[in-house]
Amino acid sequence: MSKNKQKPNSVLLITIFLLSFLGFLILTSVSMTMSKKFGYDAFHFLKHQVLFGYLPGFILLAVAYNINLNLLKKLSFALIILAIILMICVFIPGIGTSAGGATRWISFLGFTFQPSEFLKLSFIIYLSAWLSKHGKQKRFLKLFLPVLIIISIICFLLIAQPDISTLVIVASIAVILYWCSETPLFHTLILASAGVGGLILLIRIAPYRLNRLLVFLRPETEPLGIGYQLKQSLIAVGSGGLIGQGLGLGVQKFGFLPQPMTDTIFAVFAEETGFIGCIIFILLLLIFSWQAFKIGKNTENSFLRLMAVGIVCWFILQSFVNIGAVTGMLPLTGIPLPLVSYGSSHLIMELFALGILLNISKK
Numbered sequence: 001m002s003k004n005k006q007k008p009n010s011v012l013l014i015t016i017f018l019l020s021f022l023g024f025l026i027l028t029s030v031s032m033t034m035s036k037k038f039g040y041d042a043f044h045f046l047k048h049q050v051l052f053g054y055l056p057g058f059i060l061l062a063v064a065y066n067i068n069l070n071l072l073k074k075l076s077f078a079l080i081i082l083a084i085i086l087m088i089c090v091f092i093p094g095i096g097t098s099a100g101g102a103t104r105w106i107s108f109l110g111f112t113f114q115p116s117e118f119l120k121l122s123f124i125i126y127l128s129a130w131l132s133k134h135g136k137q138k139r140f141l142k143l144f145l146p147v148l149i150i151i152s153i154i155c156f157l158l159i160a161q162p163d164i165s166t167l168v169i170v171a172s173i174a175v176i177l178y179w180c181s182e183t184p185l186f187h188t189l190i191l192a193s194a195g196v197g198g199l200i201l202l203i204r205i206a207p208y209r210l211n212r213l214l215v216f217l218r219p220e221t222e223p224l225g226i227g228y229q230l231k232q233s234l235i236a237v238g239s240g241g242l243i244g245q246g247l248g249l250g251v252q253k254f255g256f257l258p259q260p261m262t263d264t265i266f267a268v269f270a271e272e273t274g275f276i277g278c279i280i281f282i283l284l285l286l287i288f289s290w291q292a293f294k295i296g297k298n299t300e301n302s303f304l305r306l307m308a309v310g311i312v313c314w315f316i317l318q319s320f321v322n323i324g325a326v327t328g329m330l331p332l333t334g335i336p337l338p339l340v341s342y343g344s345s346h347l348i349m350e351l352f353a354l355g356i357l358l359n360i361s362k363k
Contacts, residue, residue: 006362007362008065008358008359008361008362009291009295009358009361011287011291012288012291012292012295012357012358012361013358015284015287015288015291016288016339016354016358018284019281019284019285019288019338019339019340020054020339022269022280022281022284022340023337023339023340023341024054025247026247026265026268026269026272026273026340027045027046027049027261027265027340027341027342028046029247029248029250029253029268029272030253030260030261030265030268030342031043031044031045031046031049031261031342032046032248033253033254033260034253034260034261037255045261045342048344049342049343049344049347052111052344053343053344053347053348054347054351056344056348057344057347057348057350057351057352058351060348060351060352060355061351061352061354061355061358062355063352063355064352064353064354064355064356064358064359065355065356065358065359066359067359069303069304069307069356069359069360072125072129072307072356073125073128073129073132073303075125076122076125076126076128076129076130077126077129079122079125079126080122080123080125080126080150082118082122083115083118083119083122083123084119084153084154084157086106086113086115086118086119087115087116087119087154087157087158088157089106089115090103090104090105090106090115090161091103091160095107095108097112102161102162102163103160103161104116104161104163112345113344113345114343114345114346116158116161116163116166117345117346117348117349118345118349119154119166119170120166120169120170120173120314120349121311121314121349121352121353123150123154123170123173123174124173124177124307124310124311124314124353125307126150127147127173127174127177127306127310128177128303128306128307128310129303130146130147131177131178131181131183131302131306132181132301132302132303132306133303143183143187144183144187144190147174148191151170151171151174151191154167154170155167155171155198158170159202163334164199164202165321165333165334165335166335168199168321169314169317169318169321169335171191171195171198172195172313172317173310173313173314173317174191174195175188175191175192175195176309176310176313177306177309177310177313178191180305180306180309181302181306228258229257229258229259229263229264229332230325230328230332232252232256232257232258232264232267233257233264233267233325233326233327233328234327234328235252235256236250236252236256236257236264236267236268236270236271237267237270237271237326237327239251239252239271240270240271240272240273240274240275240277240278241274241275242274242275242276243273243274243275243276243277244270244271244272244273244274244275244276244277245271245272245274246272247272247273248272249272250268250271250272251271252267252268252271253268261341261342262334262336262341262342262343263322263325263326263332263333263334263335263336263341264326265337265340265341265342266278266322266323266326266337266340267326269281269340270326282323285315285316285319288312288315289312289315289316291361292308292311292312292315292357293308293309293312295308295357295360295361296308296309296312296360299360299363301363304360304363307356307360308357308360311353311354311356311357312357314353315338315350315353318335318336318337318338319337319338321333321335322335322336322337322341323337338350339351
């Protein structure tokens with residue numbers, strides 16, 4: 001094999017670097033304000049993100065880029081079982097941590113980790129391995145039932161936390177990977193129908209989820225109540241104009257915009273970089289998607305192909321949901337914007353997944 005075939009996709013590599021750099025810039029702007037708000041030094045949150053997010057994340061990216069990917073296939077079942085165990089641990093007193101009415105974190109030796117982020121990647125690896133091995137199996141019980149059991153356990157744990165946004169992402173990835181494999185079409189239809197039906201049921205039985213949907217449909221009804229976050233997000237996006245207020249010069253992050261480092265960070269990005277900045281960011285996402293799908297298409301190994309598709313769908317779905325919520329195109333959720341939102345758990349797992357994708361691109 002020639003040396004050229006051992007090099008990663010250069011366009012993908014540059015796109016990942018640019019997206020990470022833009023995320024770092026806007027997080028620097030927002031985090032300085034939030035650090036002062038909570039009485040810390042100006043770079044408190046940024047240093048935390050660098051030390052516990054970027055540093056271990058890029059180390060894992062390098063590891064994933066150099067490992068034998070067949071090892072992930074062999075460990076796929078062990079990884080999904082570990083993810084389920086960690087998801088159960090959030091409910092154990094003294095280990096699990098709650099915030100904002102949700103129980104989604106594990107605290108250990110002063111460190112906090114969100115297992116659902118590890119779950120996303122481990123589920124992609126597991127499902128890719130399973131479908132690559134059993135995808136041509138037409139018998140319902142041998143192909144679909146084992147996956148259905150795993151998905152049901154994951155759904156139960158995510159509903160119990162609750163973390164419906166992650167549930168939607170995981171379920172969507174499952175449907176897409178089933179559709180991309182050689183499985184019978186009616187399996188995919190069953191999975192998709194069950195997902196839609198379950199989501200409708202979850203919305204109906206929880207008033208706050210229904211309220212989010214109603215606010216999405218009619219945001220002017222409670223501009224100072226449940227619709228406040230959407231109203232302020234739209235103000236921030238609109239205030240950016242064509243070229244933006246300038247990095248660090250946005251005003252919505254100064255106590256007006258809820259969750260400016262996490263859920264609504266794209267609104268701050270839009271305010272400070274304007275329409276042009278948003279177009280550049282979205283264009284980079286499209287280039288990333290194009291290159292990642294091309295890698296999957298050109299990969300003969302079915303496990304690697306499905307894993308590449310799963311990873312790019314994870315990134316694009318989360319980006320679409322986050323940006324859509326901020327701009328009023330989708331109901332508000334707690335989904336982070338990949339490579340941009342504050343939080344070490346999702347950043348570490350995203351960089352690790354990108355290392356896998358770059359590794360696949362060498363093949």
